Amino acid sequence: PRILLLGPPGAGKGTQSENIVDEFDIEHVTTGDALRANKDMETEYGTPREFMQKGELVPDPVVNEIVAQALSDAEGFVLDGYPRNLSQAEYLDDITELDCVLSLAVPRDELIARLTGRRVCPNCGATYHVEFNPPETDGVCDACGSELTQREDDSESVVSERLEVYEETTKPVIEFYRERGELVEIDGEQSPDEVWNDLQLAIEDEL
Numbered sequence: 691p692r693i694l695l696l697g698p699p700g701a702g703k704g705t706q707s708e709n710i711v712d713e714f715d716i717e718h719v720t721t722g723d724a725l726r727a728n729k730d731m732e733t734e735y736g737t738p739r740e741f742m743q744k745g746e747l748v749p750d751p752v753v754n755e756i757v758a759q760a761l762s763d764a765e766g767f768v769l770d771g772y773p774r775n776l777s778q779a780e781y782l783d784d785i786t787e788l789d790c791v792l793s794l795a796v797p798r799d800e801l802i803a804r805l806t807g808r809r810v811c812p813n814c815g816a817t818y819h820v821e822f823n824p825p826e827t828d829g830v831c832d833a834c835g836s837e838l839t840q841r842e843d844d845s846e847s848v849v850s851e852r853l854e855v856y857e858e859t860t861k862p863v864i865e866f867y868r869e870r871g872e873l874v875e876i877d878g879e880q881s882p883d884e885v886w887n888d889l890q891l892a893i894e895d896e897l
């Protein structure tokens with residue numbers, strides 16, 4: 691299936707994408723990870739990092755190209771972190787069809803707590819939370835034993851900028867799909883297992 695997973699920063703898109711990938715054996719296409727892996731790449735607009743460390747969007751042409759390339763290589767996929775504005779949504783419309791558009795809804799206070807407490811493994815990419823999903827040993831990745839780090843854009847000041855960009859620029863994308871009758875909204879404030887349960891039901895319903 692071709693699945694779009696929408697939601698604000700910290701809603702659990704990355705966490706749930708892992709479940710979707712395992713269940714359906716499809717590609718995880720995530721602009722955030724792709725940009726982090728190429729953060730010092732020189733483009734005509736500067737490097738992705740210059741935008742990401744401020745919590746701003748990376749310019750559309752850079753991101754559109756990443757997505758076009760990744761989707762052309764994928765039979766089925768879960769797309770996470772894209773589209774983030776209406777022009778990206780229109781671009782996506784031109785390059786692919788979707789089977790299922792899901793959106794994780796989580797209130798702002800909870801998003802701030804999730805993002806500022808997130809820890810990631812720089813080696814294998816696993817995601818933890820100091821309180822909501824702690825590793826067995828403090829600060830150490832369960833999967834590979836590496837020392838966990840904090841994402842550069844998970845500081846309180848950058849988080850609040852990211853949430854502002856979301857409100858102003860990305861929320862209209864949710865409305866774009868809602869108006870077309872394609873949007874399925876999921877309560878993302880539940881436990882990860884409960885969210886996954888609702889997502890599975892919604893996906894089965896749409897396929």
Ligand code: AP5
Binds near residue numbers: 705725747773818
């Ligand atoms: P990106 O990497 O896409 O970040 P984001 O959208 O801000 O999303 P996050 O990865 O922060 O959150 P998530 O929803 O995946 O949550 P997670 O599962 O980790 O983008 C980063 C930057 O790249 C952007 O700011 C921009 O500069 C650039 N960029 C990316 N895409 C772009 C685009 N299309 N156009 C332009 N620029 C772009 O969960 C968060 C935490 O909560 C974790 O600690 C997790 O353990 C915990 N958690 C998860 N689920 C639950 C739960 N149910 N209950 C309690 N805790 C939970």
Ligand code: ZN
Binds near residue numbers: 812814833834
């Ligand atoms: Zn690891």
